[in-house]
Amino acid sequence: MLKDDNRKMMLDKVIKKFDYEASSLLEILHKAQEFYGYLDKNLMTYIANALRLPPSHVVGVATFYSFFKLKAPGEHVVTGCLGTACYVKAVDEIMTAIEQEFHLKRGGSTSDGKLSLFTTRCIGACAMAPNIIVDDEVIGKATKEVVLERVRLTLAGGGRRS
Amino acid sequence: MKLDDLQKIAEHEVDFQRAYKHRINVCCSSGCVPFGALKVLKAFQEAVREFGVEKECKVARTGCVGTCSVGPAVIIDPGDYLYQSVTPEKVREIVRDHIVLGLPVKDMLYHGEAFFKKQRRLVLRNAGKIDPSRIEDYIAMGGYSAIGKCLATMTPQGVIYEVSRSGLRGRGGAGFPTGQKWSLVARTHTTPKYIVANLDEGDPGVFANRTLAEADPHAIIEGMLIAAYAVGAEKGYIYIRAEYPLAIQTLQKAIAQAKGMSLLGDNVLETGFKFDLELRFGAGAFVAGEETAILASVEGRRAMPRPRPPYPANSGLWGKPTLIQNVETLANIPVIIQNGGEWFSKVGTAKCSGTKCFSLTGQINNPGLIEVPMGITLREVVYDIGGGMQDNRPFKAVLVGGPSGGCLPEALLDLPIDYDSLTKVGAIMGSGGIVVIDDQSCMVDTAKFFTDFCVEESCGKCVPCRAGLVKIKETFENITQGTGKLDDIAALDKAGQYIKEASLCGLGQTAPNPVLTTLRYFRDEYVEHIVEKKCRAGKCFRNLKKEEDDAQ
Ligand SMILES: Cc1cc2nc3c(=O)[nH]c(=O)nc-3n(C[C@H](O)[C@H](O)[C@H](O)COP(=O)(O)O)c2cc1C
Ligand code: SF4
Ligand code: FES
Ligand code: FES
Numbered sequence: 001m002l003k004d005d006n007r008k009m010m011l012d013k014v015i016k017k018f019d020y021e022a023s024s025l026l027e028i029l030h031k032a033q034e035f036y037g038y039l040d041k042n043l044m045t046y047i048a049n050a051l052r053l054p055p056s057h058v059v060g061v062a063t064f065y066s067f068f069k070l071k072a073p074g075e076h077v078v079t080g081c082l083g084t085a086c087y088v089k090a091v092d093e094i095m096t097a098i099e100q101e102f103h104l105k106r107g108g109s110t111s112d113g114k115l116s117l118f119t120t121r122c123i124g125a126c127a128m129a130p131n132i133i134v135d136d137e138v139i140g141k142a143t144k145e146v147v148l149e150r151v152r153l154t155l156a157g158g159g160r161r162s
Numbered sequence: 163m164k165l166d167d168l169q170k171i172a173e174h175e176v177d178f179q180r181a182y183k184h185r186i187n188v189c190c191s192s193g194c195v196p197f198g199a200l201k202v203l204k205a206f207q208e209a210v211r212e213f214g215v216e217k218e219c220k221v222a223r224t225g226c227v228g229t230c231s232v233g234p235a236v237i238i239d240p241g242d243y244l245y246q247s248v249t250p251e252k253v254r255e256i257v258r259d260h261i262v263l264g265l266p267v268k269d270m271l272y273h274g275e276a277f278f279k280k281q282r283r284l285v286l287r288n289a290g291k292i293d294p295s296r297i298e299d300y301i302a303m304g305g306y307s308a309i310g311k312c313l314a315t316m317t318p319q320g321v322i323y324e325v326s327r328s329g330l331r332g333r334g335g336a337g338f339p340t341g342q343k344w345s346l347v348a349r350t351h352t353t354p355k356y357i358v359a360n361l362d363e364g365d366p367g368v369f370a371n372r373t374l375a376e377a378d379p380h381a382i383i384e385g386m387l388i389a390a391y392a393v394g395a396e397k398g399y400i401y402i403r404a405e406y407p408l409a410i411q412t413l414q415k416a417i418a419q420a421k422g423m424s425l426l427g428d429n430v431l432e433t434g435f436k437f438d439l440e441l442r443f444g445a446g447a448f449v450a451g452e453e454t455a456i457l458a459s460v461e462g463r464r465a466m467p468r469p470r471p472p473y474p475a476n477s478g479l480w481g482k483p484t485l486i487q488n489v490e491t492l493a494n495i496p497v498i499i500q501n502g503g504e505w506f507s508k509v510g511t512a513k514c515s516g517t518k519c520f521s522l523t524g525q526i527n528n529p530g531l532i533e534v535p536m537g538i539t540l541r542e543v544v545y546d547i548g549g550g551m552q553d554n555r556p557f558k559a560v561l562v563g564g565p566s567g568g569c570l571p572e573a574l575l576d577l578p579i580d581y582d583s584l585t586k587v588g589a590i591m592g593s594g595g596i597v598v599i600d601d602q603s604c605m606v607d608t609a610k611f612f613t614d615f616c617v618e619e620s621c622g623k624c625v626p627c628r629a630g631l632v633k634i635k636e637t638f639e640n641i642t643q644g645t646g647k648l649d650d651i652a653a654l655d656k657a658g659q660y661i662k663e664a665s666l667c668g669l670g671q672t673a674p675n676p677v678l679t680t681l682r683y684f685r686d687e688y689v690e691h692i693v694e695k696k697c698r699a700g701k702c703f704r705n706l707k708k709e710e711d712d713a714q
Contacts, residue, residue, distance in 0.1 A: 025462035030404055030443050064464040064621075065445030067404050083366030084565065084597050085523035087611055121446070121615070122366035124373075124406065125193050126521055127230035127529040138196035 007035040015050045022051050029062055038069040066121075074109040074116035076154050078147075079133040083122030091130035095119070097144045098151065114155060163424045164432050165310045168301060175302035183218040184261055186210075187237040187290060188248075190223040191376045192408045193230030193369070193531075198249060202234045205253035212254070213262050222299075225377020227290035228281075229272060231529045237290060244272040277528045280546050282509065282535045284517050285493045289377035294412050297419040300380040306425055308496035309387045313433045316499075321392040322348060325495065327503030329515035334360055334451070334488030335563075335592050336668070337514070337581035343485065346475040347393040350483040357390055357398035358456060358479065358486045364403070364448035365564030366615065368595040370519035371489050373531050375402070375409040378493070379416035383439065385492030387430065388499060390437045393485050397438050400489070401456055404443045413441060448565070448619035451593075452667050453486045455621070466621045467667035488593070490519055510536030514580035518591070524561075524598035525552045534579070541575040544598055555600040559684070563592030565612045565619075566672035568679035569605060588679040590672055604699035605684040606691050609676045610638040616673035627670030630661040634677060642702040646692040655681055 014031045018024035028047055033039055039062050048055040062068045080086075080095045095117070099105060102115055109116040125131050128140030132147050134154055139147060179185070188203040203223055210219045227235045232246035236256075243266050245256060252270060259265045283289070292299035300306070312321050326341025347355060359382060363371040375382060386398050402410055417439055420426045428436050442460050449455050450465035457478055459465040478484020494516060498506045507515045514536040520543070523529045527549030534543065540560055544550070551557055559569045562579075568589025570577070577583055581591050599608070617635050622628045634657050640646045658674030658681075665671045681688065690696050697703055 021462075023460070023462040026443060026445060026459065027462075030445065061462070061464055065447050065450075067444075067446035081366075084561065084595065084611075085367040085521075085529075087367075088524050088597055088599050088603060088608075090602075120405070121364075121448075122368070122405075123192075124369040125196060125230070126367050126369055126523045127193055127531075128197070128233075129523060129529075140197060 010035055011047075012050075015047070020051055022053055025051060025053070025058065025061055026065075029058075029068060033068060038072055040070070040072075073118070075114050076135055076151075077116045077118060077133075078151055079118045079120050080106075081121070081123050081129070081131045081133075082119045083126065083129075085122070085126035085129040086131055089130040091132070091142070094130060094132060094142055094144050094147050097148060101148055102151065102155075115151070165314055168306055168310055168431070171298060172301050172304070172307075175298045179220065179302065182220040184215075184220070185239040186219060186221045186261075187224040187239070188221065189225065189227050189233060189235040189237075189290060191226040191230075191373060192406075193226055193373070194233035194235060195408070197233050199234040201250045202236065202248050202253060205250035206236075206257065209253050209257040210261070213257055215257070215261050219257075219261055222293045223295070224292060225289045225294050226373045226531055228286070228531045228533075229274070229277060229528065230531060232272065235272070235290075238266075241266070245270050246272040274528050274549055276546050276549065277530070277532075280538060280542055281533055282517050283533050284497050284509070285374065285381070285490055285519055286377065286531070286533045287497070288381065289373070292378065294377055294379055295415055297380060297416065297423065300378070304500065305380050305496070306384055308499035309384050309391070309425070310431060311499055312388055312391050313431055313435055318348060318392045318394065321388060321499070324503040325392070325498060328494075328498045328506035329503075329513075330491065330494055330498060330506065331514060331581065332488055333490035333494075333518065333594070335590065337591060340487070340491055343475065343487070344389065344392050346473070347395075347483050347485045350476055352476075352483055353394070354397060354482055355393060355395040356479045356482060356484040357386055357393070357395045358460060358484060359386055359398065359400040359489050359492055360451060360453075360456060360486055361400055361402040361406075361409070361489045362444050362451035362456065363406075363593060364444075364446075364451045364619075365593050365595050367523055367597055368521045368564055368593050370521050370531055370594050372403075372406045372409045374489060374493055374519070375406070376412050379409075379413045380420065381493040381496060382413070382489045383416060383420055383426070385487075385489075385495040386439065387425070387437055388495045389485060389487065389492065391435060393483075395485065396436050397440075399440055399442045399460055399479075401442045401444055401450075401460060404445050410441065410443070417441070447621075448615075449621045449667070449669050452669060455667070456486065457484065464621070466623050467669075469666060490594075511578065511580055513582060518579065518594060520594045520596045522548055522596050522598075524596075525555060525600040525602070526550065526598045527552055536580045537578045539576050539578055540570065540596075543579070543596060544575065548598060551598070551600055555602070558599050558601050558603060559605065559608075561595070561597040561599065561608070561676070563590040563672075563675070564595045565615045566590065566669065566675050567592050567595065568675050569608060569683065570679065571683040574683075588675060588682060590675065592672075602699055604697050604701040605680045605687045606638070606641060606697070607699070607701040609680040610635070610642060612676040613638060613673070616669065620669060620673075624664075624666040624670065626661045626664035627666070627673065630657055630665075631670075631673055633657055634661075634674070641688065641691050642697075644695045644703055648689075648692055650692065651681065651685070651688055
């Protein structure tokens, strides 16, 4: 991470755009995650130096908010909504089925790194609950069968959808 | 641009729209997009060309109509025909029959008319009717005329007077009188002053604020402009969840358009009034919606609440006076200025004027986004608007007010919805979630679910909330795994009361509500779990069952 590539250039640009202001830390973390996919220690230290903040402050902020990912996700990502509407519509059963079939736990990845299972609290499509997101596709009114089939297909097809 | 020019744009736009015989509005909000709304939009654009009616048919992308559970939704005007679950394949038939032949396709129309009957749309006045990506659409509906009126004919005090007279109370949950908050900020002499529009919407299962931003972003901006004029602020932030990409995009575009027309910036409508606006992104922390926590977050720190006073009205962002207001509250403001505070005060009830948007979800026939006058009963919402229970299953409870709201039983269904009566029965308005559940849900498990959420979301700053909620969580683990004791019921009640009284911020002060209300209204289920190790809904004791199975 933080090789001399495009992403670093873009990040530098963003930091500059915000005038190296400590108050734009969240904005910068968002951009960094957008560019790199997740925030690792080197990246956070880099940002801390650029904003002249203690690295512990940056790590403290990044870990406080659940939106920031601190680990590299797998090749494919399934995210289950654990918001109220989805909970009431028994999303938990679908999540458990995924855990069992693909041998992984919520928040973790399969041993071959092909699939990660994450949770989120409401993606705002509650009227279609329960919602499961497979890579970038939202599956609404989800059932165990449809979701498992979708994940199997995704894994078999390889590569991201978009 | 001057006020007169605004009027001209409106007239021009209305003429432009009148030139079309039909308008096809395709909902492209985040409830419908995942289910193919953009493809439907494209199919309509192609079909009107194919049938040679593109000159008389305007195909527009709009925001949420409210019937999100049967999306993608399409409205064809004139006549307000609402088509449900539209797929690209169905589009040709709709255009051929409805537009070309003049025969609406009956079996594709939405038939839950009752869903709209008891609603009253003030905040969502333009939702589903205008294209949120075109500022002209908003202006044609009278948009920005309210800020124009303020700048041309009203003093800041006059604006505050009108808002006070409307009786509007904050829609972010606590229901504090908006006019009073404005005069607090207006009265301080420190400058600069700031406005923060709260679009954090951290309650899981709630989407009204997001939908508003996606459907009518300029209503929020205009509300902020008027508030800024009234309190004397020159800079505003909209704090929005990063999880809402479409709402962010819509607002960014709207802000750019408003700046382009000098509706934002150094010289608003060439009156010398100055107001600038930026977005700030939340990052998934429920507590960040709390008013002192949101300040910390905008300043780039962890969203930890701090004790009040000082209130943000005196010492907010960077220690300066700051007005924090929910976006639904703000979207009410142009309506109040246009129609007058007195007119507004007659909608709803005497103590709670106006309307409230609710995200209506759960085991009912018509989930979706609704806006109802204050004082409507829960029964009307569940049965008339919501269309009753899905699959005719028995009603069990309605959860009002998000994860720290209350779980109310059938006996309370005739309760009118307003801040005070909800508080009286142990619930809260919150930011407007209504979840209806049937007998497949277990009340103990439900209360446990909310507690787990609050444990995760507690910022950990004060002991009653941090340690108290964990204690409650552990007790729930015991009860739902078969090791509960009857004393636990009293212990839960006591812990809940204590956390409510001793917590620093609203999160801790309301987090025990689901526990306390389920204890109050569904106590027999707790007793059953503890004494008989029985869960009526079959949600609990899963580990126990598994152990038994394994043993066999
Ligand atoms: C834990 C917690 C979360 C909150 N979340 C929100 C929120 O997402 N949106 C909101 O407008 N207000 C939220 N509030 C209420 C705000 O603190 C504040 O009262 C409100 O934004 C004021 O605006 P209003 O007067 O227009 O309601 C929350 C409060 C607490 C204690
Ligand atoms: S009540 Fe909870 S969320 Fe609020 S300050 Fe205390 S620990 Fe933090
Ligand atoms: S609760 Fe799952 S989308 Fe809202
Ligand atoms: S999101 Fe399309 S109708 Fe609500």
